[in-house]
Amino acid sequence: MTTHEPPLTPEGLTALLTDEFHRLNHQHFASALRLPQIIVSRRKTYGGYYQPSAHKIVVSYQAFCEHGWGETLNTFRHEVAHIIHPNHSRAFWAVAEALGATQRHASAPRTPRPVPAPRFVYACPRCGRTVARHRPLRRASSCGACDTAFNPRYKLRLVRPEVS
Numbered sequence: 299m300t301t302h303e304p305p306l307t308p309e310g311l312t313a314l315l316t317d318e319f320h321r322l323n324h325q326h327f328a329s330a331l332r333l334p335q336i337i338v339s340r341r342k343t344y345g346g347y348y349q350p351s352a353h354k355i356v357v358s359y360q361a362f363c364e365h366g367w368g369e370t371l372n373t374f375r376h377e378v379a380h381i382i383h384p385n386h387s388r389a390f391w392a393v394a395e396a397l398g399a400t401q402r403h404a405s406a407p408r409t410p411r412p413v414p415a416p417r418f419v420y421a422c423p424r425c426g427r428t429v430a431r432h433r434p435l436r437r438a439s440s441c442g443a444c445d446t447a448f449n450p451r452y453k454l455r456l457v458r459p460e461v462s
Contacts, residue, residue: 308338308359314367315357315374322378322397331381338362343411345404346373348380364408375399420454429454 315336323331335354346357355377362370375397383390416430422441429439440452 308340311338311357311359311362311370312336315355315370318371318374319378322375326397331378334381343407346377348377348384350380350384353381358404360407360409361404365405369401369405372399372401373404376401419457421457422452423455424452428457 315338316333319331319333319336323329323333332353334348335352337354337356338359339356340359342356342358342360344358344361346355346361348355355374357370357373357377361373376394376399379390379394379397379399382393414432416432418431418434420429420431420435420439421427422444424444425441427441427443434456435454438448438450439454440447440449441454444452
């Protein structure tokens with residue numbers, strides 16, 4: 299594949315990756331593979347994955363914007379190899395290398411997403427230790443520092459986080 303000007307939209311990138319899938323499928327698999335759903339995600343910060351149960355490949359738009367077509371193409375080829383081998387066995391790497399995947403790991407994002415402040419803060423009634431969480435506790439939990447097993451006397455209680 300020749301070098302492309304970066305598409306400005308996830309849709310344009312999806313079209314290029316679909317073309318690449320068809321090229322790889324024809325060249326390496328005699329067009330025997332079924333086209334997976336190809337998703338360019340604005341939520342995913344780097345890399346990609348293949349989900350066999352849904353037969354879809356997801357790649358990061360942020361990684362494309364930060365690292366370019368070469369990195370995205372490498373990740374995509376890696377994920378196409380997962381259609382054949384779901385693990386990272388030697389057989390997988392042989393297929394990935396035949397497809398042109400050269401890197402074993404995606405580059406980390408240059409601009410990591412900010413981590414949102416936790417919405418839920420729980421405190422131990424005995425020692426006052428706090429546990430910050432993004433989601434509420436579903437089951438009763440007690441303070442692990444005060445007792446190793448669940449003990450209702452040390453049950454974590456929801457406290458209001460300070461408003462900044």
